[in-house]
Structures are given as C-alpha cells and as structure tokens.
Amino acid sequence: MEKTFSPADIEQNTYTSWEEKGYFKPNQKGSTSDQPYCIMIPPPNVTGSLHMGHAFQDTIMDVLTRYHRMKGHPTLWQMGTDHAGIATQMVVERQLAAKGIDRQSLGREAFIDEVWKWKAESGNTITRQLRRMGTSVDWSRERFTMDEGLSKAVQNVFIQLYEEGLIYRGTRLVNWDPKLHTAISDLEVIAEEEEGSLWHLKYPIAGEKGEYLVVATTRPETMLGDAAVAVNPNDPRYQALIGKSVSLPLCDREIPIIADDYVDMAFGTGCVKITPAHDFNDYEMGKRHNLPMVNILTKDAAINDNAPQAYRNLDRYEARAKVVADLESLDLLEKIEPHTLKVPRGDRSGVVVEPFLTEQWYVKTKPLAEPAIKAVENGDIEFVPKNWENTYFAWMRDIQDWCISRQLWWGHRIPAWYDDHGNIYVGESEEAIREKHQLDSKVSLRQDSDVLDTWFSSALWTFSTLGWPEKTPELSMFHPTNVLVTGFDIIFFWVARMIMMTLKFMGEVPFKKVYVHGLVRDAEGQKMSKSKGNVLDPIDLIDGIELETLVTKRTSGLMQPQKAAKIEKATRKHFPDGIAAYGTDALRYTFCSLASTGRDIRFDVGRIEGYRNFCNKIWNAARYVIMNSTSDDDQATIKTHSQTPISQRHLADRWIVARFQETVKAVDHAINRYRFDHASQALHEFIWHEYCDWYLELSKPILYGEQIPEQIKTDTRHTLLYVLEQTLRLAHPFMPYITETIWLNLTSLLSLEGETIMTQPLPELDEALIDTEALSDIQWLKEVTVSIRNIRGEMNISPAKAIPALLHKGRETDQQRSNAMGSLICSLTKLDSLEWHTHSEEPPIAATQLVGDMEVLVPLEGLIDPKAEIARLSKTMAKLESEIKRLNGKLNNPKFIDRAPKDVVEKERLKRSESEAALSKLVKQAQRFQTLAESDT
Numbered sequence: 001m002e003k004t005f006s007p008a009d010i011e012q013n014t015y016t017s018w019e020e021k022g023y024f025k026p027n028q029k030g031s032t033s034d035q036p037y038c039i040m041i042p043p044p045n046v047t048g049s050l051h052m053g054h055a056f057q058d059t060i061m062d063v064l065t066r067y068h069r070m071k072g073h074p075t076l077w078q079m080g081t082d083h084a085g086i087a088t089q090m091v092v093e094r095q096l097a098a099k100g101i102d103r104q105s106l107g108r109e110a111f112i113d114e115v116w117k118w119k120a121e122s123g124n125t126i127t128r129q130l131r132r133m134g135t136s137v138d139w140s141r142e143r144f145t146m147d148e149g150l151s152k153a154v155q156n157v158f159i160q161l162y163e164e165g166l167i168y169r170g171t172r173l174v175n176w177d178p179k180l181h182t183a184i185s186d187l188e189v190i191a192e193e194e195e196g197s198l199w200h201l202k203y204p205i206a207g208e209k210g211e212y213l214v215v216a217t218t219r220p221e222t223m224l225g226d227a228a229v230a231v232n233p234n235d236p237r238y239q240a241l242i243g244k245s246v247s248l249p250l251c252d253r254e255i256p257i258i259a260d261d262y263v264d265m266a267f268g269t270g271c272v273k274i275t276p277a278h279d280f281n282d283y284e285m286g287k288r289h290n291l292p293m294v295n296i297l298t299k300d301a302a303i304n305d306n307a308p309q310a311y312r313n314l315d316r317y318e319a320r321a322k323v324v325a326d327l328e329s330l331d332l333l334e335k336i337e338p339h340t341l342k343v344p345r346g347d348r349s350g351v352v353v354e355p356f357l358t359e360q361w362y363v364k365t366k367p368l369a370e371p372a373i374k375a376v377e378n379g380d381i382e383f384v385p386k387n388w389e390n391t392y393f394a395w396m397r398d399i400q401d402w403c404i405s406r407q408l409w410w411g412h413r414i415p416a417w418y419d420d421h422g423n424i425y426v427g428e429s430e431e432a433i434r435e436k437h438q439l440d441s442k443v444s445l446r447q448d449s450d451v452l453d454t455w456f457s458s459a460l461w462t463f464s465t466l467g468w469p470e471k472t473p474e475l476s477m478f479h480p481t482n483v484l485v486t487g488f489d490i491i492f493f494w495v496a497r498m499i500m501m502t503l504k505f506m507g508e509v510p511f512k513k514v515y516v517h518g519l520v521r522d523a524e525g526q527k528m529s530k531s532k533g534n535v536l537d538p539i540d541l542i543d544g545i546e547l548e549t550l551v552t553k554r555t556s557g558l559m560q561p562q563k564a565a566k567i568e569k570a571t572r573k574h575f576p577d578g579i580a581a582y583g584t585d586a587l588r589y590t591f592c593s594l595a596s597t598g599r600d601i602r603f604d605v606g607r608i609e610g611y612r613n614f615c616n617k618i619w620n621a622a623r624y625v626i627m628n629s630t631s632d633d634d635q636a637t638i639k640t641h642s643q644t645p646i647s648q649r650h651l652a653d654r655w656i657v658a659r660f661q662e663t664v665k666a667v668d669h670a671i672n673r674y675r676f677d678h679a680s681q682a683l684h685e686f687i688w689h690e691y692c693d694w695y696l697e698l699s700k701p702i703l704y705g706e707q708i709p710e711q712i713k714t715d716t717r718h719t720l721l722y723v724l725e726q727t728l729r730l731a732h733p734f735m736p737y738i739t740e741t742i743w744l745n746l747t748s749l750l751s752l753e754g755e756t757i758m759t760q761p762l763p764e765l766d767e768a769l770i771d772t773e774a775l776s777d778i779q780w781l782k783e784v785t786v787s788i789r790n791i792r793g794e795m796n797i798s799p800a801k802a803i804p805a806l807l808h809k810g811r812e813t814d815q816q817r818s819n820a821m822g823s824l825i826c827s828l829t830k831l832d833s834l835e836w837h838t839h840s841e842e843p844p845i846a847a848t849q850l851v852g853d854m855e856v857l858v859p860l861e862g863l864i865d866p867k868a869e870i871a872r873l874s875k876t877m878a879k880l881e882s883e884i885k886r887l888n889g890k891l892n893n894p895k896f897i898d899r900a901p902k903d904v905v906e907k908e909r910l911k912r913s914e915s916e917a918a919l920s921k922l923v924k925q926a927q928r929f930q931t932l933a934e935s936d937t
Helices: 007-020 052-070 085-098 108-121 125-132 148-163 220-225 280-288 316-329 366-377 388-397 430-437 454-458 473-478 488-506 538-543 547-555 561-574 584-594 605-627 635-639 651-671 676-704 710-731 736-750 772-795 812-829 866-891 894-899 902-936
Strands: 037-040 075-081 138-144 167-177 182-184 189-204 212-217 228-231 245-248 253-259 271-274 333-346 354-363 382-384 416-418 424-426 481-487 511-517 519-521 600-602 803-809 831-836 846-851 854-859
Touching: 007 125, 007 538, 007 584, 007 736, 037 052, 037 481, 052 075, 052 125, 052 481, 052 511, 052 519, 052 538, 052 584, 052 651, 075 125, 075 473, 085 108, 125 538, 138 148, 148 167, 148 424, 148 454, 148 488, 167 280, 182 354, 189 220, 189 245, 189 271, 189 316, 212 220, 212 271, 220 316, 228 280, 271 280, 280 354, 316 333, 366 388, 366 488, 382 388, 388 488, 424 430, 454 488, 481 488, 488 511, 538 584, 547 561, 584 600, 584 605, 584 676, 584 736, 605 676, 605 710, 605 736, 651 676, 651 710, 651 772, 651 812, 676 710, 676 812, 710 736, 772 803, 772 812, 772 846, 772 854, 772 902, 803 812, 812 831, 866 894, 866 902
Parallel strands: 037 075, 075 138, 228 253, 382 511, 481 511, 519 600, 803 831
Antiparallel strands: 167 182, 167 354, 189 212, 189 333, 228 271, 245 253, 416 424, 803 854, 846 854
C-alpha cells in the first residue's frame, strides 16, 4: 500500500473497473437470497448537474443498494433520466438563438432533431457526475423518459385513462408562463416576497349616488375582468348591501355584491374584488356563485379584446399604470399603501406567472386517489418518518384534477387528433384511429400540438422502466420495489402520482416504503444560493477548487456586473481559502452522518474534513496491520481464529471481536430503520476509537514483547487481520473506494476469493462471540489508562517520562484485573510500576482520579518542583480571574443584557462558566502542590 491515502489516485480507475466488469448488475454470482431488492433512482433532469441534494439522496440509495447486494439479495438500482420538457427546450432554444435560428422558423420536427442531437452530445452531464459519487446503479439498464419503451408505456396509459373517462379536456385556471407560453406545475412556480403596493379603489354602488365600496387589491389591472365584489356575510358593515350591485369603473358594466365566508373581514376594507379568470381563490368563489369567467389576458400577458378598447394590447404592467391613472383622474383611487406580497415567478423563465383560463387536458384524480390513500392507511406503503403520512393524506384528501398538458414541442406528444368539426380521437397513431373509426382520407385530422407534463411519465417510473406493458422477467422479479428515497417537496408531485398510477395499472403498490429526507442547507441552516455565496458543489468537495477558480466559476456568464460582484464578495467570505479536496468517501460519510429523521440537513465543511481524517486513520491502520502480518496469516486460518478457540484467546483479542459483533448489530439495526446517522456513528466509534486507538495500541506490547509466547502473537496478528477485513466489508456501503482498495491489498495476503469487496457477504451477527467479561475488563483497563493520562496532562508531566502509579481502595475484582492487565496498562501509559497501596498508613501526596470505588494515584514527590508549578499556576489563575471579572462586568450590566443579541449573551455566559470551572480545577491543583511544598520543608 502507498504511504498516504490519495482519493484522486484510486477513485476513477476503481469505478471504471467496477462498471466494465458488470458488478452493478443484479443476480450476481453468489447471491444467497431469493428475495430481490430494488430501488428506483428519482430520475434527474437530462439538463441537470449534480447538486448537494442529489449527492445526499444518491449516497443514501447507494448505501442501501450495496448493503443489500452484500446481504446476498439479487439487487437492482434502476438508473434513468427525465427529459425535462421546459428545461431542455429552453437550453436548445438558447443555443439556436445564439446562431440566429428561431424555433418557429425551424419547425417542430427539425427542432426535435436538434434536441436529440444536444442530448447525445452535451446532455447527461449529471450521469457522469453520479459516477464520481460511486453510485452502483445498473448502467446497462439505463432508461430515458423519451426512449421508445417508456414512450409506449406513456401512450398506453393515456389511451386507457381516456377511454375510461379519466382523462378529459376542460377549461380551467392554470399557472401560465407568459414567456414560455405554457402551463406549468406548482412545483415550477417560485413564490418569494417582494415589495409592492396595495391600491384602495372606489367602486360606486349602483343606484346610490355618492355611495361606493372601497376594495383593496395588489393587481389593479385585473379589475377589467372583475365579476363581483365579495364581503363576509357576518360583516355588519356590509350586510345591507349584499345582493346589490356596483358599477365597475372603466368598464361600463355592473357586477353583484356577494357574500362568502372566504372573505377576511380584517384584510383591507373587508371588501374584495373577485376576478375568477385571474386568481385561483377567486376562481373557486366564482364556481360557487356561478360568476362569469372573464379572461382579459393574452398568452403574452397583454390585455385582450374582452377589456375596454383603451387598454387592449397593452402589457399587463402598462395597463396597470393606465388603470391607476384613469381611476385617479375619476377620483376613484382612495389611497396607495406599501405592501409586501408573495410574487409567483416561473423557475425557468423568471417572469411573473399568471393564473390563466385556458383549455387543457386533465386527469380525474379522485377515483385514483381513493385506493392510493387506502394503501398508506392499511400499511401497504409506509412513510419514514411516519409523520409525512399526514402531509400525504392532507394533499390526497383535497386533491384537484391534474392538468397534464404543456404547450411545448419537447416531450410526449398527446396522442389525440381532431377533425374539422372539433371531434376528438385518441389512439396510438392516425392510421390506427382511421381504421378504428372508419375514417377515409376525406376526413382531415390534425394531431394535438401539446405534450404531456413530465410528471406524467415520471408517475409510471417504477413499472415502465422494468418493461411494462410487456410482462418482462424484471417486472415480475423487482416490482413492487422496496423503497423510494426522495425529498419532502415532491411527495405530492411525484410520490402520490406514482402510487395512484401504479395501483391503477399494476394492481400493486410501487414501493413498500418511502424514506423522506430533508433539504441540504449550509452550516448555519441557511438555504444554499448563489447570491449568498454558500453553494457547495459536490464535485468541488471531492476534487477541491482554488478560490479564484471558484469565483470565476460562479460569476462567469452573469450579465449584470452588480450581481456578479455580490456573488464574488459572498464567495470570498464563505471560502477564503477555496475548497480543499476531500475525496468521495469523506463526502459520502458526511452525508450519512447527517441523515437523521429531521427535515433539514446542515452541511458543515468541518465535518467532511473530520471524515477525510477518518479515511487517513483507516488507511494508516491497514498499513500497520499489513506490515505486521506474515505469509502464514492466510484467510483460512483467520476464519478459525488461528485454530485457537476464541474463549482461549488473549483478552484484547476477545474484546475487539466482541465489540465488532456489537457494531455489526448496531449498524444492521440502524440501516433497517433508515437511521444512517446512527449506523455511521457506530462504525466511526468502533473503527477510530476502539480498533485504531485501543486495539492497535494493545497489540503493540503483544507483538513486540520479548516474553510473549509466539502463539499469542500469532493469534493477535490474525485477529488484527480478521477484524480489519470484516470491518472493511461492514464499512463498504458507506465508503466504497477506500474499502475496496485496502481489501484488494489484503487479497493476496489472505488468499481471499473474489475480485471485489462489493460481492463479498456482509458480516453476520454471532452472539456467541460477544464476550461480556472481556468487554467489562477492557472497559476497566481503558478507564484506568485514561485516568493516568489525565493526571499527566493536569500535572504537566511529560508523556515520555516513566512514572510510578498506585491503586488504592477498590474491590477484589479491581485487584484481579490489575494483576491480569497491569503490564498492558504500564505499556499504554509509560509507567515504570503499577502497585497496590496495601500499607496501613495514608498513601503519599498524589494526583488522584477515581475509577468506580478505586483511587488511581500518581505520587508527586520527585516528579515536579512544587514551587515552580505553583508559580506557573498562579499566572494562569490570575489571567482567568481577570477574564471572569471582565465577563461579570458585562453580564451584570442590564444595558448589555437588554441590547445584545441573545446568542451573544449566551456565548458570554458560557465563557464565564468555562473560565470558572477551569479556575476551580487549577485552585485544587495548586492546593496539592502547596501541600507537597510544605511536606518538602
């Protein structure tokens, strides 16, 4: 093995070898279970690149996949990408625009050809990045939502749902993107707070001269499409007006005053204008009161011909300015107030989205939702954590019909054709439709130009990727899948729709469990954003990146200099030294350590640095074990524990084997409960603190001791190798690269069978190997050892100086343990003697620590100069007293307590508490030295 661990030297070559040799495919030779295990990857967008959310959830999925593969289950992690209708179309349109080519002039077929070319040449960046994360997906089965098989599945589902009356065309309100000219889903709308205005408009009461109602609105231009004014039926101010009408200013028409419980009496004036065609809440109220739906906008968000002539063809914001000016000139504008409101913008286009009344294709969801609700209620599907079931139920029990059409060219084109009379025909092709409906060539047919929402094809993901509608062997073997790993933000958009569609077309659930993870935030819990400068790129964390390169990467392509300057400043603040190279294993382990059941994951770069050190620790431990092994230490001998029964082995050997078994139990328990944080903690505790810090140190006096029998040395070498090799297997799902590399270095030494660790069986729990006596004995040894080390530290005694120690009081078991383990303790703590104080007189003046009832004593006489130590301690105590005085001055000042932020006050209190504790400790030490000084005189 190389002297130092270098992730860059092993990762890419290792992964290429794994993929070329087909290790990620299911049904690997050696599978010992007939219980298949399958996970479906949430298909990333073909336009996407790897972000922290992807890296986190893909790490979790890979841990599960590798774990079950090593458990002997035929395991499939199904890979695939989503065609990402809007995102992909925008990318290709921008590229064509740079060449002076317009999509419309190019034509639909030619444009689609350009999209396919782009996908072949530049798409799938994210799949290359996923390989860098060590993901063991079955690349040979990679699917794409627009490939031939999935397209056929989408078409079949649409046709069947249409024929059953579950898909229909209807005119309803949708989120409309005026730039992209398409309906978009709620998930593609980002609503963020912006500063705006609240206009108070006067609506004259019909037939009552000089009387008017004042309505408050954030969108005065939509008054051109008002259908009513609404008040709360319980509002005494307006009860007498219910049923009357108001004259709609600027429009020369009257609209009714209606009563509805939805109206908030405390908002504005308690009167609200109702525009059913341009507000989702107004739309629902309009349906309740049978109000007309007056659409006043074009697809470009300009004013259409349904509005008065003076406003037609004006952009919505130009119309707003003119409406306000005209109302003011008519003395119908009461006032304008500053107002903070949430403005919905398209996540791709960035423009303000409009509620827009248009004809679209819909799925009737209530008939599909009922069995999907029952599947969770009866436990066929379980959410982890369970509380997310409540979110699922809330959405599903109030479900609305699903708008599935998009006004795009890239996507699954809707298999519907129209004749000149508007009749709709749905089928696989125009030829099939003509044959089915006996339509000759005289009947002109044109196909619907819309495509399906990408969530429609994604809803079929678990079964379409396995070959449905064909009855493939993979479909029968791997469906239902075992678990879906996903973020909470798409429980409704994807998870619920998969459950509905799969129950409908497969007659079974798509997965048995849904593991819902949170969002990855920065160390302070802030959302990662470019403007804040706190975005982390997983590849940068793996490979490292210099500050100047990072700044260039984040600001390149930004057209606004001010925005670029802001991002540069924030980036330099967050990453003044750039980002170090940590490697994939350290990044993966960090994700696992953060994978609790909480909603948000706070990613701290300090933690990944700690796990990079963890990798180094494992590497160095392996080198120590290999260097101390001999050619006789083969795997066959190790499996039989060097032909020495475990009960007859050295205490340290029995202890580390017992602790390993406990770790196997803890890791297995945690993974099966999706507590990856607990699993990683158990592994880290065992490898770092017990195998490396304790067992390796305990092995040294055995391996290098002159009086130690050769058989005991052999047993210890074999135990070192056995536990190392088994631990590598246990850790492999979390840290695939370092475990594979070390394991391959052990293969020749141990005569191991197999070319890769990932197809080796995971360690199985053997309760018989958990030696409780050895566990308690070594625990005692550790406590005594730590006590002596603590005394050295407190008394400023050099770790290299040989010193005596005494044991006093205690029990008979303490004496027995001292007799058995005294030489080990001496070796670990650099003692020249460890004796029991059995004399009747008091023990000498000593530094003392307690282990249970037993005192651990280090006599101080002759070890230190008490007067010099008192002088040294006095200086330190004086500094602490000065610091405590300063802190008391601040904390006893009411102005500081009242004005300073709470976290600042708490930090100061903590400093005072720590300083007081340190001072108390030093006072006790000084008293010991004073006693010692007095005895010397």
